[in-house]
Amino acid sequence: MDPQAAKLIGAGIAAIALAGAGVGIGMVFAALIGAVARNPAIQSRVQPFALLGFALAEATGLFGFLLGLMILFVF
Amino acid sequence: MAAKTIDPLHQFEIHPLLPIKLGAVDVSFTNSSLWMMLSVIAVTAFLTLAMRHRALVPGRLQSVAELSYEFVAGMIRDNVGQAGMQYFPLIFTLFMFVLFGNLLGMIPYAFTFTSHIVVTFAMALVVFVGVTVIGFVKHGLHFLRFFLPHGLPIWMVPILVPIEVLSYFLRPISLSVRLFANMTAGHAMLKVFGGFTVMLGLFGIAPLALNIAVTALELLVALLQAYVFTILTCVYLNDALNMSH
Numbered sequence: 001m002d003p004q005a006a007k008l009i010g011a012g013i014a015a016i017a018l019a020g021a022g023v024g025i026g027m028v029f030a031a032l033i034g035a036v037a038r039n040p041a042i043q044s045r046v047q048p049f050a051l052l053g054f055a056l057a058e059a060t061g062l063f064g065f066l067l068g069l070m071i072l073f074v075f
Numbered sequence: 076m077a078a079k080t081i082d083p084l085h086q087f088e089i090h091p092l093l094p095i096k097l098g099a100v101d102v103s104f105t106n107s108s109l110w111m112m113l114s115v116i117a118v119t120a121f122l123t124l125a126m127r128h129r130a131l132v133p134g135r136l137q138s139v140a141e142l143s144y145e146f147v148a149g150m151i152r153d154n155v156g157q158a159g160m161q162y163f164p165l166i167f168t169l170f171m172f173v174l175f176g177n178l179l180g181m182i183p184y185a186f187t188f189t190s191h192i193v194v195t196f197a198m199a200l201v202v203f204v205g206v207t208v209i210g211f212v213k214h215g216l217h218f219l220r221f222f223l224p225h226g227l228p229i230w231m232v233p234i235l236v237p238i239e240v241l242s243y244f245l246r247p248i249s250l251s252v253r254l255f256a257n258m259t260a261g262h263a264m265l266k267v268f269g270g271f272t273v274m275l276g277l278f279g280i281a282p283l284a285l286n287i288a289v290t291a292l293e294l295l296v297a298l299l300q301a302y303v304f305t306i307l308t309c310v311y312l313n314d315a316l317n318m319s320h
Contacts, residue, residue, distance in 0.1 A: 052302075065256060
């Protein structure tokens with residue numbers, strides 16, 4: 001295979017990491033909405049944790065992005 | 076369609092503004108250094124100006140300064156406890172530096188120094204080495220028990236201890252890559268959508284609307300990543316000061 005083509009395919013495959021990040025972010029906010037719907041008074045207590053969880057879940061998708069960049073520009 | 080090509084990674088290029096050579100080492104004053112200095116000056120000017128009057132009933136600007144102080148102080152008290160307050164200057168400095176770096180980078184044509192792994196990794200390494208030294212100074216060799224979770228069956232030890240050690244040494248990498256990748260991805264995305272707006276001409280109004288939404292999201296991410304970087308520093312500090320297991 002042409003190395004350039006292999007690189008592009010590899011970078012595309014690295015984008016699959018976004019699936020996991022999407023599921024993770026969805027779960028974080030689903031849990032937040034569920035918790036607030038059950039007990040609205042708790043919103044200010046759980047929101048910081050939700051934001052932290054969102055940032056941590058989003059970062060895993062960005063590691064995939066980083067992998068794609070490395071495949072395209074480093075090798 | 077315009078033949079204009081977009082290069083979303085062009086904005087991350089470092090070029091020297093004031094070339095300086097010390098022997099074989101290149102210590103030029105670059106655009107990255109310039110924006111780091113600007114952010115330090117901005118933080119210092121903001122805090123000095125805001126606290127100029129030291130009013131008992133704070134004005135608008137003083138409220139913002141007190142809010143940022145209380146925010147970081149509350150974060151340390153919640154995550155580390157009162158013993159962590161002696162590290163407040165370090166953590167507050169880290170927070171303000173990262174926050175202003177992220178926010179100044181949102182200005183068009185500005186340079187985002189937090190989008191460079193060497194900058195974020197240097198900060199993460201300072202946190203990592205500092206926290207490890209604090210742990211050893213405070214607990215001596217007992218700090219090594221950190222890698223041995225409490226109440227572990229003896230046959231699990233050879234499996235779990237290497238995992239704990241590995242995850243400990245991956246901390247600076249995940250801490251720095253998180254901030255760097257968020258900033259790089261966000262700014263590259265802004266550039267790509269901005270390029271769409273230019274290429275489509277009159278129809279560019281649709282991507283422009285999206286661009287405004289993405290800019291708002293990036294402002295949120297800029298705040299959030301500064302918060303995450305600081306809170307993880309607090310969590311690591313808590314591990315070293317009050318060993319949980």
